[in-house]
Amino acid sequence: MHPLNWLIVVVYLAYVVYDGLRRSRGTQHLEGYFLASRSLPWWAVGLSVMATQLSAVTMIGTTGQGATDGMRFVQFYFGLPLAMVILGVTLVPFMHGAKVFTAYEYLERRFDAKTRSLTAFLFLVSRGMSCGTIIAAPAVVFTAIFGWPLGWSVALMGIPTILYTVIGGVQAVTWADVKQMVLIVVAVFAIFVVLVVRIPVPADDALAIAGAAGRLRVFDLSFNLTDTYTLWSGIIGGTFLMLSYFGTDQSQVQRYLTAKSVDEARSSLLMSAYWKIPLQALILLVGVLVFVFYQFHEPPVLYNPAHERRAREAQPAQYQEIQARYATAVADRQVAARALADARRADAESPNYAAAATSLRQREAAVTAVRGEALALAERVTGEPSRDVNYIIPRFVLDQLPIGLAGLFVAGVMAAAMSSIAAELNSLASTTVIDFYRRWVRPEATDAHFLGVSKLATAVWGLFACIVATYAASLGSLIEVVNRFGSFFYGSILGVFLLAMIPRAGALGAFVGLITGMATVAVVNFGAPSVSFLWHNVIGAVTVVVVGMLMPGPRREATAAR
C-alpha cells in the first residue's frame, strides 16, 4: 500500500486514541464511566447504536456477499424498523425509567436475583467470545493481504480500542463511534462513486448486467423455514432477532441508557429504524457494482493473496493451467456483458435481449466453475477453507482504488471493528462489575473502588478478546459452539423481558420459562438443524412467554411464601 494510505491509517488511529484520552474527563464516577451520567444527545447515541451494530464483517463480508450473491441479504433487516418502534414504546421507557446500569439489573427488580444472574452470565459468555471474533475477521484479512503476523493485525485494532475504552469509558466509546460511523459512511460512498466512474458502461447498462446475472433480486416471497434470506424470515424472524439484540443485549441497551431522557433514547433507536435498510442496501450495491466492474477488468482467480501465492508455488503447472482457462472464461464473459448492454440499448423487449441475458448467465457459470477448481486447489494446498468472499472488496480496494482512498477504506474497516469492540468491552465490564462484583462479591464499597474495578474489568476483557482473536483459527470449533449456544438463548432472554412487562407474570415463571425456552430451541436446533437460526428467536421468546404465563403469578407466589 502507498505511504499516503498508511499515513491516513496512522492519523486515524492516533486521533481515535487522542480523542478517547480527551474524553476521560467526567468519568471520575461509576455512572459517568458506564452511562455518561445519562447526558448524551440522541443523535450521538443513535450513531453509536448504528456503529456498534455495523462491524468490520459488514464492510468486507456483506459487500463481498453483494458481489457473489446479490442484494437478497437486505431482507435480513426487514424486521429492524418495526422492532425499533416496538422497543421505543415498551422496553426503552421501562429500562431508562428504572435508572439501572444494565438490562439484567432490571430483571432482579422485576423478578429475582437468579434470573438476573443467569441472563447476565449468558451475555458474558456469548459476548466475550464474539468480541474476539469481531477482531479476528478483519485481522485475518489484513494478515493475508499485507503479510503481517496475525498478532500484529489484532494488536493494531485491539490495543488502541482497549486504551480509549479503559480510560474514557462510555463517553470515549460513544464519541469515537460518532466519528467512526461518519468515516465508514464516507468510505462506502467514496468506493461507490469510484465504481460508478470506473465501470466503462453507463449506469443503466451496469445495472442491466447485474440484473441479468441475478444480482438485483431483492425479494424472495417463498415461505421456507430453512432459508434465512426470505421476506418472511426477515420480517418475522428478523423482528424477534432485532428485538432481542437491541432490547436485551447490554452492548446495545447501554448505548441508549446514556441518553438524556426517554424521548432522546427512543429517538436514538429510530435513527437505525430510518437508515439501516437504505445503508445496508447501499453496502450491498457496492458489492454488486464490484461484480459489474470485474465484468470488464480481469479479476484475480483467487482473491486471498496468501492462498494465491501458496497455490502458485506448490502446484505451478496446475495453477497456470487453471489461470489460463480462467482468463479465457472471463474474456468470453466480457463479450457477453457488452452484447447484453448493446441488446438492451437496441430493444429491451426483443428476444435478442433475453438471449443475451441467457448467454451472460452461461458465461458467468463457466467463470464460477473454473474459480471453483482454483478454490479446491487452494484448499488442498493450504489445508485451510478457501472461501474468499471476505477478500473480494479489500482486494478490489487495494488493486484498483486511487491513492488515499485505499487508506480511507482500511481505516473504515478498522473503525467498524473498533466501534463494535469498544461497545462490547464497555458492556462486558458493566455487566461483570454491576451484575456480579457489586451484586455478589462486594456490595458495599466506594464509588472510586468500583470505578477502578470497572477499568480493570474493561482491560481484562480487552486482553481476553485479543487472545481469542489471535487464536481464532485454532479455536474455530469452540467459537462455533459458543455462537450456536448463543442462538439458543437470544430469543429466550427476549421472552423474559417480555414477561417482565406482563403484571401477572412471576419470578418462578420467568426462570422456568427461560430454561424451557433454551431447551426447546436446543431440541429444534438438533432435531431440525435445517431450520434457520432466525426462527430460533421466535421459538425461544414464544416458549418463555407461554411457560411463564402458565406458572404461578406474583400473587400466588406471595401466598405460597406466607
Add this chain to the structure above:
Amino acid sequence: MAQPPASVPPDPRADAARFRTTLARVMAVQVVTLLLLWLLQRWYSV
C-alpha cells in the same frame, strides 16, 4: 417479591398516540425504500 419500578411510562394514551405517529413515519420511509428496491429488481430482471 420485587415489584416493577414506579417510573413506567406516565400516560398510556399519549404513548399510544406517539407510537402510531412514529410507526407511520418509519413505515413510510421503509415503504419508499422497499418500493425503490422492488423497482430495481423488476426493471432490470430478464
